[in-house]
Amino acid sequence: MEKKPITRRDFIRGATCAALGTAAGLSFAFGGEEKALPLVRAVxxxxxxxxxxxxxxxxxxxxxxxxDxxxxxxxxxxxxxxxxxxxKPEDIVGIKSNVSGPPSTPGELEKALTKRILEVGVSKKNIDIGDRGVLRQKVFLNSTALINVRPIRTHHWSGVGSLIKNYIMFDPNPPNYHDNYxxxxxKLWELPVVKGKTRLNILVLLTPLFHGIGPHHYDPKYTWNYNGLLVGTDPVALDSIGLHLLQAKRREYFEKDSPIRPxxxxxxxxxxxxxxxxxxxxxxxxxxxxxxxxxxx
Amino acid sequence: MSKRLCILQYLIIGVLTTIASADVTVVVDSTNKDSMITDLRQLLPDESLGWTAQGEIKFYDRESIFDYMNGAGEVYRMYAYREMVVQRMANEGQPEITVELFDMSTSEDAFGIFTHSRLSEDTSPGQGATHQPGLLCFWKNRYFVCITAMRETPETKKAAYDIAGKIDKLILNTGPKPAILECLPLDRLDQLSVRYFHLYTSLNYHYYLADQNILKLNEKTEAVIAQYEPHRSFLICIRYPDEKLAKEAMSSFREAYIPEADSSDLAQIEDDKWVAAKLESTFILLALDAPTQDSAISLIRAAKERLADIDNEEP
Incomplete structure (x- = not known):
């Protein structure tokens, strides 16, 4: 074994990602005993x-x-x-949306983002919105700035469709990232086409999907009107909060701890x-x- | 591809087909077909209670499955999945139905994929079926079948069972369940929690143990996990291809998960629950989340007593 494995016991000890521990069915919350100064802000x-x-x-x-x-x-x-x-006005801005789902990124949100980017002074021709076709869209290929926006939903292989995962369409061969769930x-965020370009992440929590069975799962009974947006510059922080929310909803819905699987x-x-x-x-x-x-x- | 061409393709494939992937290589023995259908399309009905087949039947193998279901294809690749066909069926004024038929190479792996995410189980159609709104799945012999309605109505549900019944009839023989299921003591066993698998990625789906393969599972290991009432303790039974690998796996598990345990291989971990492990020839038995030391030991002991009932053939 190359490096020390991270085990379930590490989660229980709280020595690693609290949100993931939560998703694995273990209890965590904001503001634990080892409270540290916040380094990252999310709204x-x-x-x-x-x-x-x-x-x-x-x-x-x-x-x-x-x-707001x-x-x-x-x-x-x-x-x-x-x-x-x-x-900046001279930026070339790609809004990385998400059409999979439901739920998908709502067009109303894409328009709201576009409106403000235009107001900064970015030329209309230098703004584009895309998902599966980003590697064929000129603006994305030449982008200097990216806005990453997608809903959170459970996913049969990765556990959740997350902000981190939303960049998978920037690789021509997504299965490269399937290993071990x-x-x-x-690693996607190291690709030259995206590295260092993301200015804002928005995790859409309007109608999150908190549970599903099977590869094509979507059942509206496992969504709810949370009517929220989670906004920040750190995609990992936002995804961790999103996981925490899904787990809280699962606990409420199933009336017991119910780990997200995988x-x-x-x-x-x-x-x-x-x-x-x-x-x-x-x-x-x-x-x-x-x-x-x-x-x- | 025409039906004739497709059949020809199967004939050319020949006796042994090796399917390779990043983390598993599965050898598919196609000599022992009995009454196996060589072209999966022969199992798909053209019509059912007003629904009729639409468009071409789609075919996906171990590589192209990602074109159909993206990353979720990996779930099937954790087993000896070989190929699948997909047929869409339409009925005016009713939601579309999609029929997915998977050849899992062996009945054991068809059972395995069936257990991967079942929430309920009926004894038919096939050798076991599970239904939830809009989705009916069953397994029979080496086949796993899922029938999905975009939205379930009383009519789609009836049609799904009709389609399943037709496919069930065309698969003439049943197939054995994995022999390793025999190691599970029946007392207080939650039958629906029984999952059969090979790889650590499957284990982590059902019980997240570690980010690495600390039990040295591979495509040749057979494993079953199940939960026991009333405390929902887990029992995992793994059979390795040989004693050497089983020993190595036990050492790896001890070192990574219960380094503080003495030769009894017992440990109380941070959530106050107990872990017990036992190496027995080519088998490893694990009790997890047990509320007391005694309950962990009892679970292991009960499983050990059943090992003799499992045939000694190599998995």
């Missing part, structure tokens, strides 16, 4: 009218949520100030092996804005 914003009972996304509400989130994230006065910190998906350990390895970000919930400052009902985390 969770919710609005009760973001999505209606029929699943229709309210574009005005979504725009406001995004605006980036203002809080960057601690600035106005949304445009935040966007100017992320994007996609353990090393974070264990989405690619989130932990993105931190411990690949140093892409932090998966330690104690090192994340989570700012909560808006609707508080049934917030779960």
């Amino acid at each position: 969770l914003i919710r609005h009760k009218d973001a999505v209606d009972a029929k699943g229709v996304v309210n574009p005005t509400v979504i725009q406001k949520m995004m605006d 989130a980036v203002v809080a994230l960057f601690d600035v006065e106005k949304p445009i100030d935040a966007w100017k910190l992320m994007i 996609c353990a090393d998906l974070a 264990t989405p350990h690619h989130v932990m390895f993105a931190d411990t092996r690949h140093k892409l970000g932090t998966s330690d919930l104690n090192k994340i400052e989570l700012i909560k804005l808006g609707w508080e009902k049934d917030i779960l985390i």
Whole structure:
């Protein structure tokens, strides 16, 4: 064995990714005994009218949520100030969306992002939105900045479809990343086409999918209107919080600890092996804005 | 590809087909076909209660399965999955139905993939079936079949069972379940928790043990995991191809998971639960999440007593 294995006992001891331990059915929460100074900021914003009972996304509400989130994230006065910190007028910006699912990235959110990027002064021809075709889209191939936006949902092989995983379409051969339940998906972020370009990550928590069985699983009864967006610059931190949320929902729904299967350990390895970000919930400052009902985390 | 061409292709493939993948090499013996169907398409019905076959039947082997189901194809590749066919069926005013038929090479692996994610079990169709809204799956002999409706209605459910019944009839023979199931004591066993597998990736799906293969599982090992009431303790029984590998695996497990244990191979871990391990010839038995030392030992002892019932053929 090349290196010391990380075992279930390490999770129980809390010596490694708390969110992953949670996903494996073990109990963790923000603010444990070994509380450290937060190093990473994330903003969770919710609005009760973001999505209606029929699943229709309210574009005005979504725009406001995004605006409030980036203002809080960057601690600035106005949304445009935040966007100017992320994007320059001369940037070529790819919005990496996600069409798989459901749930998929809502068009209303894509429009809200595009609107603010245009306001920074980026030329319309230098902005594009894509998912499966990114390697054929000029803007993505020449991009200088990326916005990574996708919903969280359970996944039959990687445990969850995550922000980390959302870049898999930047590799022409996605099966390269399948080994050991996609353990090393974070390697994707080293690809030249994406490395160092991501300015903002948005984990869409409007109607998360928290459970499923089988390769094509989707059952609306395992989704709920959480009506949230999780916004930050660290994809690993956001995915860790997303996992924590899914596990909390599973505990509530199934009335017992119910680990996500397979264990989405690619989130932990993105931190411990690949140093892409932090998966330690104690090192994340989570700012909560808006609707508080049934917030779960 | 025409049906005739496809059959010809099978004939050319010949007696032994070696399927290679990144982490597993499975040798498929196609000599002992009995009444096996050489072309999976022969098992698919053209119609059922108003649903009729639409378009071409799609065919996917171990490599092209990713074209159909992306990463989820790896689930089937953890077993000796060989190939599959997919048929879509339509009925005006009703949701579409998709029929997926997998050749898993052996009945043991058809049972294995069936147990991978079952939530319930009925005795028919086939040798065991599981139904949840919009999805009916069953296994029979070396085949695993899933029938999916985009949305379940009373009509789609009826049609799914009708399609399953037709396929069941065309697969003439049943196949054996894995012999290693015999090592599971029946007292307080949760039957639905029984999972048969080969690789550590499968084990980690059912019980996340470690990020590495600390039990040295490979495509030639056979393993079963199950839970016992009332504390939901786990029992894992693994058969290795030879005693040497079993010994090495036991050492590896001790070192990685219970380094503090003495020769009794017993340890109480951080969540106050007990782990017990036992090396017995080519077998390793593990009790996990046991509430007491005695319960861990009892589970191992009961499993050990049953090992004699398992045939001594190599897995």
